[in-house]
Amino acid sequence: MLETSVAEAARLIAAGEISEAEYAEAWLGAAAGDELNAYLWRAEELAPGSGGPLGGVPVAVKDIFCTGGVPTTAGSRILEGYVPPYTSTPVRRLAEAGATLLGKTNMDEFAMGSSNENSGYGDVLNPWDRGRVPGGSSGGSAAAVAGGLAPCAIGTDTGGSIRQPAALCGIVGLKPTYGAISRYGIIAFASSLDQCGPLSRDVTDAALLLSAMQGRDPCDSTSVGIADGIVAPSREDLRGLRFGVPRELASDGVESGVRRVFDRTLERIGALGGEISEIALPHAEHGISAYYVLAPAEASANLARYDGVRYGMRGAGEDLVSMYEDTRAAGFGDEVKRRIMLGTYALSSGYYEAYYGRAQRVRTKIAEDFSRAFAELDFVVTPTSPSVAFELGAKTDDPLAMYLNDFFTVPMSLAGIPAISIPAGLAAPDEGGPELPVGFQLTAPAFAEQKLLEAAFALEREIGFPGRPAG
Amino acid sequence: MSPPAETGALEAVIGLEIHVQLSTRTKMFCGCELSFGDEPNVHTCPVCLAHPGVLPVTNRTAVAYALRIAAALGCEVAPRSIFHRKNYFYPDNPKAYQISQYDVPLARGGELGGVRIHRVHLEEDAAKMVHLGESGRIHGSGASLVDFNRAGTPLVEIVTEPDLRSAARVREWAALLRNTIRALGVSDVNMEEGSLRCDANVSVRPAGLEELGTKTELKNMNSFRFLERGVEAELERQRELIAAGQAVTQETLHFHPDDGSLTPLRSKEEAHDYRYLPEPDLVPLAPTEEMLREARESLPELPAARAERYREMGLTEELAALLVGDPATADYFEAVATATQAEPRVAANWVTGELAAALREQGMGEPAAKGPEPAALASLIDLVAAKRISHGAGKTVLATMLREGGDPGDIVEREGLAQISDTGTLEAAVEAAIAADPAAADQIRSGNMKAIGALVGAVMKQTGGRADGGEVTRLLRERLGPG
Numbered sequence: 001m002l003e004t005s006v007a008e009a010a011r012l013i014a015a016g017e018i019s020e021a022e023y024a025e026a027w028l029g030a031a032a033g034d035e036l037n038a039y040l041w042r043a044e045e046l047a048p049g050s051g052g053p054l055g056g057v058p059v060a061v062k063d064i065f066c067t068g069g070v071p072t073t074a075g076s077r078i079l080e081g082y083v084p085p086y087t088s089t090p091v092r093r094l095a096e097a098g099a100t101l102l103g104k105t106n107m108d109e110f111a112m113g114s115s116n117e118n119s120g121y122g123d124v125l126n127p128w129d130r131g132r133v134p135g136g137s138s139g140g141s142a143a144a145v146a147g148g149l150a151p152c153a154i155g156t157d158t159g160g161s162i163r164q165p166a167a168l169c170g171i172v173g174l175k176p177t178y179g180a181i182s183r184y185g186i187i188a189f190a191s192s193l194d195q196c197g198p199l200s201r202d203v204t205d206a207a208l209l210l211s212a213m214q215g216r217d218p219c220d221s222t223s224v225g226i227a228d229g230i231v232a233p234s235r236e237d238l239r240g241l242r243f244g245v246p247r248e249l250a251s252d253g254v255e256s257g258v259r260r261v262f263d264r265t266l267e268r269i270g271a272l273g274g275e276i277s278e279i280a281l282p283h284a285e286h287g288i289s290a291y292y293v294l295a296p297a298e299a300s301a302n303l304a305r306y307d308g309v310r311y312g313m314r315g316a317g318e319d320l321v322s323m324y325e326d327t328r329a330a331g332f333g334d335e336v337k338r339r340i341m342l343g344t345y346a347l348s349s350g351y352y353e354a355y356y357g358r359a360q361r362v363r364t365k366i367a368e369d370f371s372r373a374f375a376e377l378d379f380v381v382t383p384t385s386p387s388v389a390f391e392l393g394a395k396t397d398d399p400l401a402m403y404l405n406d407f408f409t410v411p412m413s414l415a416g417i418p419a420i421s422i423p424a425g426l427a428a429p430d431e432g433g434p435e436l437p438v439g440f441q442l443t444a445p446a447f448a449e450q451k452l453l454e455a456a457f458a459l460e461r462e463i464g465f466p467g468r469p470a471g
Numbered sequence: 472m473s474p475p476a477e478t479g480a481l482e483a484v485i486g487l488e489i490h491v492q493l494s495t496r497t498k499m500f501c502g503c504e505l506s507f508g509d510e511p512n513v514h515t516c517p518v519c520l521a522h523p524g525v526l527p528v529t530n531r532t533a534v535a536y537a538l539r540i541a542a543a544l545g546c547e548v549a550p551r552s553i554f555h556r557k558n559y560f561y562p563d564n565p566k567a568y569q570i571s572q573y574d575v576p577l578a579r580g581g582e583l584g585g586v587r588i589h590r591v592h593l594e595e596d597a598a599k600m601v602h603l604g605e606s607g608r609i610h611g612s613g614a615s616l617v618d619f620n621r622a623g624t625p626l627v628e629i630v631t632e633p634d635l636r637s638a639a640r641v642r643e644w645a646a647l648l649r650n651t652i653r654a655l656g657v658s659d660v661n662m663e664e665g666s667l668r669c670d671a672n673v674s675v676r677p678a679g680l681e682e683l684g685t686k687t688e689l690k691n692m693n694s695f696r697f698l699e700r701g702v703e704a705e706l707e708r709q710r711e712l713i714a715a716g717q718a719v720t721q722e723t724l725h726f727h728p729d730d731g732s733l734t735p736l737r738s739k740e741e742a743h744d745y746r747y748l749p750e751p752d753l754v755p756l757a758p759t760e761e762m763l764r765e766a767r768e769s770l771p772e773l774p775a776a777r778a779e780r781y782r783e784m785g786l787t788e789e790l791a792a793l794l795v796g797d798p799a800t801a802d803y804f805e806a807v808a809t810a811t812q813a814e815p816r817v818a819a820n821w822v823t824g825e826l827a828a829a830l831r832e833q834g835m836g837e838p839a840a841k842g843p844e845p846a847a848l849a850s851l852i853d854l855v856a857a858k859r860i861s862h863g864a865g866k867t868v869l870a871t872m873l874r875e876g877g878d879p880g881d882i883v884e885r886e887g888l889a890q891i892s893d894t895g896t897l898e899a900a901v902e903a904a905i906a907a908d909p910a911a912a913d914q915i916r917s918g919n920m921k922a923i924g925a926l927v928g929a930v931m932k933q934t935g936g937r938a939d940g941g942e943v944t945r946l947l948r949e950r951l952g953p954g
Contacts, residue, residue: 066523084517191751221754298748301568304558304568305523347558348744349746352746
């Protein structure tokens, strides 16, 4: 029962062929065996769903989504004990589709991180090798799905935080077009970049979750939805489709194992009838620099509300300023503080044009690069991550090295276009070690999620990734 | 007051920064209802309390109201304006940023009553802080409470050019602005309740010079009287500083209503860096042609134009200004003026004079709301104008109308208040009065007209107050006048 995909399980439950209650019990039991620190909160029981496309399916939800009556921390001590008085729109829509809340998953604090080593509640472990990171910031969601602790999960992706952990854990992760899914109720990190998306075992499940969540929300002025909706993908080959490999993103920093799997996947695309060419995205290599100005700048404003006045942790201080300082000093972790300071600096008087203004212009350039590419291509493809899962602690002393994990994923976030990571094979790290999952990233023009899912579906079948870590 | 000769004549240069609370049903960025004076923290929601994960959504009525204000002030509306986050930490600012507009505001330019408008923009109001302590101010208080009912109320900020030249003119212009906005129906614009707030930027410079002097910002003047007093006090302070050879420091000053003093709030060194950031959660405002047309067409006759029309109808400037200060009263006056045969000036005097006084006496309220039907008042005015009743009797009838209602003609008959104008009757009464008071009669014959009052009084007494006083006086003069 735990082996079936979500789409299949939903079908079987709707047809009465498996019991919804038994399915729920099975997953509650599985989640209770969490040794990866994937969960921050787990349901004790699951009320029967109301039927619908996800009827009876339990979903693990990254702790960045506000869930009414259920603790929500964003992986931070500053929200320890906080129970939201309302539920985020994506979670509400999943419930309306019949899904139930299995648990809230661990994450890098306020979504800032690429390894889930920045959580205020401890590291999450990669089910493929517990000495290694699962990726971040949706590390808990990825580890839960890959580790058999949840049938599927949702997370958020600001610069790669769904795709990169999906790649490191050998599962599917999708970041939709900015505006496809409402952000209402998602604890904000970088407002112009945050997007919610599914983490799942296969592309069909990702499509099912996306279909349930997408749509314009009156509570989110930046939401638009996907005009024609989403249906289950069924494409069998890639004939007539054109794939571009950006020459600027062929950096030295990619592990040889990752490159090998990437090249092998390009061969598979060819075998399925796809056309591959090299393309230019001249400004994409500046994506990290632009991202690490824009995102912290927006975050410095978004995280200013955590001040101890109305909810969450309140520091001891004797007067107002001391209370603010004690609260935020004690409540925020180092990476969060780092980014708030970076962002505050970038917005400060006299520096706005040099940093934020310039980063916005680079962003526009990157978006234009993609538009030009998509005039001649259907998809741009890259490795999702420059490396396979690295060891816990390997990069924590070097924030800049950590930021480079997002090298391939950040440009799509800046351009607001949809991108998916699918597991493409296994490879050992350059320095030696076990075989670990490698992710392959496809990206398409804005609101072309259906096309993206179709191509990913065909490729996934061809790859035939074994899927589960041993044991 | 004349400054010392060495400094030359210093002219006042004043600009105003006005915040208008819009009377929309809900807040600027969430669905909480607006309120005033309710229990604290009952009109709140996750959005205006800045809970994690919430997002603002722009109130479309607030935008429509702001466009109406921009139209009334003759501003140019930006085809596309954006919101900005204005970042600062304070408990009355729940998100730690206020959503406002920065370098691309809703509207620019415009003019009202000879003062140029610099810009008009939309923003949200802060929460209300209550400082516990003797003075109610933050200094010396041990704790503060925050009421978020007000947080998120839509505000329109209007900034003028520094075109005002005296404290008196500031007060006068602020009143014109208040009346203009009130006529639009977009705000209560009540300074005492905080739905209209005026801060002043004050500086002085040698008369004739183009360059501006250092300005100070004055805050906390919550009535027109305080606004004038505060500006006047600051002008005097600056003039004295300059006369003493000192420079004016750029600072923000807090006005104290109890003694009219001004104390510094914060100096330039402590000025905030707001780290303005374009608001990523909101899409730009791009008013459509339809919205702009609706704003223009929704404009009623504005106070300046209305006052001019009243002056052309024969009202004095003071009376016209008084009436346009309250659109409901002005409407009432016009209804009365239309219905009566008398001059509009007479109707205006009755509405703002006799009627207002009578209502006050009976503790009843405003003419438009509590006065008699305009046609009834008009009919009363006609009776007095036609001398069917005396002016005094008219006031009596009015009081009765307020107490019990009724038609003025009926009341006159019922109470027997009809004025005696019949010459025969009057002549007889006059003769009787003369006979009864020969001393007064002699005084009048010898040219002392003051004594006429006594004889008129006697006639009035004899006729139960119903004689036509003017006619009686005329008859007495005729009868007793010299030659």
